[in-house]
Amino acid sequence: MMKITYNEFTERVIKVKEILGKKNLDMCIIFGDEYRKEYLRYVSDFWPIFEKSSLFIFHENEPVLGVSAECENYAKESSIWKTIRNIDGFGCVTVPEKIDFPYAKIYSFKKIFEDFVKKPIYKRIGIVGLDLVTVPLFNIFKSSFDKFEILNITEDFNKLRLIKSENEINCLRESFRIADRAYIEMIKSSKPGVSELEIAAIGEYTARKSGAEFIPFCNVTSGERSNTVIGRATSKVVNEGDIISAALAVQYNGYISTVQFPYVVGNKISKEQKKLFSVLIEAENRGLKHLKNGITASNFVKAVRNYFRENNLEEFDIYPPLHGIGVAEAESPYPNERSNYTFKSGMTVNVDISLFKTSTYSNRIEEGFVVADDGYKPFSKLVRKMSEYFIETGKIAKNDILDSFID
Numbered sequence: 001m002m003k004i005t006y007n008e009f010t011e012r013v014i015k016v017k018e019i020l021g022k023k024n025l026d027m028c029i030i031f032g033d034e035y036r037k038e039y040l041r042y043v044s045d046f047w048p049i050f051e052k053s054s055l056f057i058f059h060e061n062e063p064v065l066g067v068s069a070e071c072e073n074y075a076k077e078s079s080i081w082k083t084i085r086n087i088d089g090f091g092c093v094t095v096p097e098k099i100d101f102p103y104a105k106i107y108s109f110k111k112i113f114e115d116f117v118k119k120p121i122y123k124r125i126g127i128v129g130l131d132l133v134t135v136p137l138f139n140i141f142k143s144s145f146d147k148f149e150i151l152n153i154t155e156d157f158n159k160l161r162l163i164k165s166e167n168e169i170n171c172l173r174e175s176f177r178i179a180d181r182a183y184i185e186m187i188k189s190s191k192p193g194v195s196e197l198e199i200a201a202i203g204e205y206t207a208r209k210s211g212a213e214f215i216p217f218c219n220v221t222s223g224e225r226s227n228t229v230i231g232r233a234t235s236k237v238v239n240e241g242d243i244i245s246a247a248l249a250v251q252y253n254g255y256i257s258t259v260q261f262p263y264v265v266g267n268k269i270s271k272e273q274k275k276l277f278s279v280l281i282e283a284e285n286r287g288l289k290h291l292k293n294g295i296t297a298s299n300f301v302k303a304v305r306n307y308f309r310e311n312n313l314e315e316f317d318i319y320p321p322l323h324g325i326g327v328a329e330a331e332s333p334y335p336n337e338r339s340n341y342t343f344k345s346g347m348t349v350n351v352d353i354s355l356f357k358t359s360t361y362s363n364r365i366e367e368g369f370v371v372a373d374d375g376y377k378p379f380s381k382l383v384r385k386m387s388e389y390f391i392e393t394g395k396i397a398k399n400d401i402l403d404s405f406i407d
Contacts, residue, residue: 002170003253004045009080012043012160016057019126019156026120027113028057028153031129033093038328039129039154041254042161046079050092052137055081061116066090069104085112089140096136110144126153158332162324163346168255169370172325172348174211175252176368176379177406179259182207183248183382184402186220190265192240196220196233199246207250214251216329221245222265227362229318229354240266243273243361249329256329257379258350261386262363263396272360274394280365281387283307284353287321291369291376293345297322297335304353305337316355316362325350325368347371348379381406 016028031054032040037047044055044065051068053075058064066087067075075084085107091099113120123145127133130152133141164172186203200218207215220233226245238244247260262277269277283304290299304321308314324331325348333339333347349371354364367383369376378384385405389397397405 001253002167002174004165004167004171006080008165008167009043009045013057013063015160016043016157017059019153020057020059023124023126023151023153023156024122025124025126025151025153026059026117026122028126028128029109030055030057030157031127031132033132035093036129036132038326038331039157041327044079044081045254046075047254049074050094052090052093052132054087054090056112056116058116058118060118064112064116066107066112068092068099069101069106070099072104087112089137098136108144109141113145122149123147124149124151126151128154128157130154161326162332163344164326164348164370165346168326169346169348171253171255172257172368172370173379175250175255175257176259177381178207178210178212178252179248179250179257180380180382180406181210182212182250183246183259183261184406186246186248187244187263187402188399190238190244190263192265193237195235195237196222196225197235199238199244200233203246203248207248212250212252216249216251216256217247218249219245219247227357229356229362238265241268241270243276243363245363247364247366254327256325256327257368258325258329258366259368259380259383260364260366261383262365267395267398269394269396276355276358276361276363277390277396279308279311279313280353280355280363281390283321284351284365284387287351287353288369288376291322291343291349291371293343293371293373295343296339297333297341297343298337298339300343301335301337301339308355313355313358316358318354318356319352321353322349322351324348343371345371345373 033052041047054066056064063081064083065079068090069086088108182203185206189202200220204215221231222238223242242265249258287300287304308317323334350368356362368379
């Protein structure tokens with residue numbers, strides 16, 4: 001099993017401590033909840049189910065994980081750090097009332113500070129994920145101290161996540177392997193009379209069976225519904241000749257892949273559908289020429305968008321064609337045509353080549369890559385092979401041909 005080791009989590013915490021030293025901070029609090037788990041998962045391997053949680057990082061001691069009392073045992077089971085504290089104000093994120101845990105020992109933020117910050121000098125607290133802190137929780141936090149200063153260090157923290165380690169790359173590679181397998185089954189199941197929900201169910205089931213720990217999303221739209229850009233599967237039945245827009249995100253040991261390639265129900269592809277597929281594939285290939293260590297990131301975006309402009313399709317190009325991947329489905333880098341930073345070896349990205357609300361059909365291509373000195377290395381065997389097969393034959397690969405792509 002690919003995973004992030006204890007030593008690597010320790011190295012990440014050491015880097016956070018270096019930020020504390022540079023910014024004269026007494027401690028750092030890294031927040032997370034059910035919906036935004038990436039910060040917390042990156043430094044603790046813990047991701048909340050219903051509640052808000054946080055990791056407290058100090059100069060001297062090991063980190064302390066703060067949770068709601070309801071998930072204390074779950075935290076002990078999954079967190080890399082074994083000092084757990086139930087925190088006042090942490091409860092179900094969807095419930096406005098303060099939840100009562102009468103038999104649990106509850107700690108205040110102030111108590112954590114007093115117990116683990118040995119020599120507070122500055123009484124300055126760094127926050128990662130400040131946007132996740134609600135007003136009620138912030139008021140509890142504020143009432144815990146007489147005088148203190150907060151510094152938002154989320155941007156500093158995110159820089160630590162930009163270049164991926166070998167373990168992270170291996171987790172992403174396994175995530176894409178699972179996604180490829182599941183996406184093949186989705187394509188195979190897309191037959192006239194089957195509903196979008198059934199196609200999504202096949203994908204999610206196969207991914208779980210193949211080792212996925214979570215499915216962040218499985219969006220399936222068909223026919224005219226493909227114009228929705230992002231759309232959940234419905235009970236709509238697919239018909240012969242329907243174009244399918246299906247995006248599957250798979251999470252494996254915290255790392256998330258997304259795959260998508262446009263396809264059609266049945267064996268006949270219309271002239272308009274072929275044109276759309278060809279344009280998306282060519283736009284991606286033009287962008288990929290610029291995915292290389294040392295190349296300014298805006299070059300990728302310009303290459304894709306200039307191709308759409310050449311074909312008078314720019315009005316249907318509604319967002320940038322590339323973003324980072326890791327412990328979040330979309331993370332930095334997320335370049336646009338003005339970005340002046342360069343790609344670095346070890347960055348992991350997902351292309352998102354899309355056209356929507358066209359006069360014919362809408363769709364996108366999504367697949368992941370790791371940036372290398374000499375270019376890029378694809379994570380998904382399936383999407384690369386489907387692109388190559390379409391270029392060679394003018395057809396969408398089906399059934400046994402798909403299996404041969406990942407064997």
